[in-house]
Amino acid sequence: MLGVQTDTLVGMSTRLTKAVIPAAGxxxxxxxxxxxxxxxxxxxxxKPAIQYVVEEAVAAGLTDVLMITGxxxxxxxxxxxxxxxxxxxxxxxxxxxxxxxxxxxxSLADMHYVRQGDPLGLGHAVLRAHMHVGREPFAVLxxxxxxxxxxxxxxxxxxxxxxxxxxxxxxxxxxxAQAHLYGVATVESTDxxxxxxxxxxxxxxxxxxxxxxLAIIGRYVLKPQIFxxxxxxxxxxxxxxxxTDALLELxxxxxxxxxxxxVFRGRRFDTGDRLDYIKSIVQLAVERDDLGPDLRRWxxxxxxxxxx
Ligand code: G1P
Numbered sequence: 068m069l070g071v072q073t074d075t076l077v078g079m080s081t082r083l084t085k086a087v088i089p090a091a092g093x094x095x096x097x098x099x100x101x102x103x104x105x106x107x108x109x110x111x112x113x114k115p116a117i118q119y120v121v122e123e124a125v126a127a128g129l130t131d132v133l134m135i136t137g138x139x140x141x142x143x144x145x146x147x148x149x150x151x152x153x154x155x156x157x158x159x160x161x162x163x164x165x166x167x168x169x170x171x172x173x174s175l176a177d178m179h180y181v182r183q184g185d186p187l188g189l190g191h192a193v194l195r196a197h198m199h200v201g202r203e204p205f206a207v208l209x210x211x212x213x214x215x216x217x218x219x220x221x222x223x224x225x226x227x228x229x230x231x232x233x234x235x236x237x238x239x240x241x242x243x244a245q246a247h248l249y250g251v252a253t254v255e256s257t258d259x260x261x262x263x264x265x266x267x268x269x270x271x272x273x274x275x276x277x278x279x280x281l282a283i284i285g286r287y288v289l290k291p292q293i294f295x296x297x298x299x300x301x302x303x304x305x306x307x308x309x310x311t312d313a314l315l316e317l318x319x320x321x322x323x324x325x326x327x328x329x330v331f332r333g334r335r336f337d338t339g340d341r342l343d344y345i346k347s348i349v350q351l352a353v354e355r356d357d358l359g360p361d362l363r364r365w366x367x368x369x370x371x372x373x374x375x
Contacts, residue, residue, distance in 0.1 A: 085206070088210060091186060146172060205291070211340075239335060253265070281330070
C-alpha cells in the first residue's frame with residue numbers, strides 16, 4: 068500500500084517552489100556605479116532591480132529563492148535581511164509607511180545564497196544550484212530583465228511545464244538586428260497560440276545569421292535533468308558553459324520531455340543596458356500614483372525643448 072502511494076507521488080508533477088537567480092555578474096556596463104556595489108542593487112525608481120525579480124518569483128508562488136552570487140555581492144544579502152537599527156529609528160519616528168517598505172523586502176521570501184566561485188558562464192551558475200534544488204523542477208530568473216509586474220509570464224510558464232512535463236523558456240520577438248545579443252530559437256507551433264516547441268537553439272548567433280527573431284529572455288522553468296546535462300556541457304560561446312547549449316540537449320535528447328517556449332507579448336524592461344535602464348525607470352515611474360502625475364507633466368514640458 069505504502070509503495071503504491073509513493074509511486075503515485077513520484078509520478079505526480081511537483082508544484083514549483085524554488086527560484087534560482089544568477090547574480091554573480093560584474094556589471095561592467097555600469098562602471099563606475101558598480102565598482103563597489105552589485106549591479107542588481109541599482110535602483111529602478113526607488114527599489115533595487117533585484118527586488119522586482121524576487122517579487123515576480125513570489126507572485127508566481129515561488130517562495131524559496133536561491134541567489135548565485137560572487138565577491139562584492141554582500142549588499143544583496145543585506146537588502147533581504149533585517150536592519151534592526153533602521154527599523155527601530157523608523158518605528159520611534161512613527162514612520163510606518165517607510166517601516167513597512169523596509170520590512171517588506173525582508174519578509175518576501177526564504178532567501179538562500181551560494182557563491183559561483185569561478186565565472187564560467189550562466190550554465191555553470193545554474194549548476195551551482197544543484198545541491199539546493201535537488202531533483203525538483205525549478206525556475207531561473209535573470210536579474211537584467213524586469214517583466215511588467217502585472218504580467219503573469221512566469222505563472223504561465225509553470226502551467227505549461229506542468230501540462231507538458233517539459234522545460235520551458237520565455238521567448239520574445241526581437242528586432243532581427245538585435246538577435247545576436249540573445250539565445251535564439253527555431254520553433255514549431257503547437258495547439259496553443261502562445262506555446263511553441265523548440266527544435267533548435269543557438270547562443271548569440273553572429274549578426275545576420277540568426278535562424279529566427281525569437282529570443283530567449285531571462286525566464287526559464289527547468290526540469291532537474293538540466294543538472295545532468297550541464298555537468299557534461301562543454302564551454303561554448305565565449306568559452307563559457309552556456310545554459311542555451313544544455314537546453315538544446317534537453318530539446319533534442321530523447322528522454323527529457325523536450326523544451327517548449329512561451330511567447331511573451333507583454334512588456335519587458337531591460338535594466339542591463341544603460342539606455343534601456345533609463346527608459347525602464349521613466350516608464351515605471353510615469354505609471355506610479357505617487358510620482359506619475361508630476362513626472363508626466365514635466366516630461367510633456369521637457370520633451371519639446373529637446374533638439375536632435
Ligand atoms: C543570457 C543567455 C541568453 C539569453 C539572455 C537573456 O545571456 O545566455 O541565451 O538570451 O541571457 O537576457 P546574457 O545576456 O547573460 O549574456
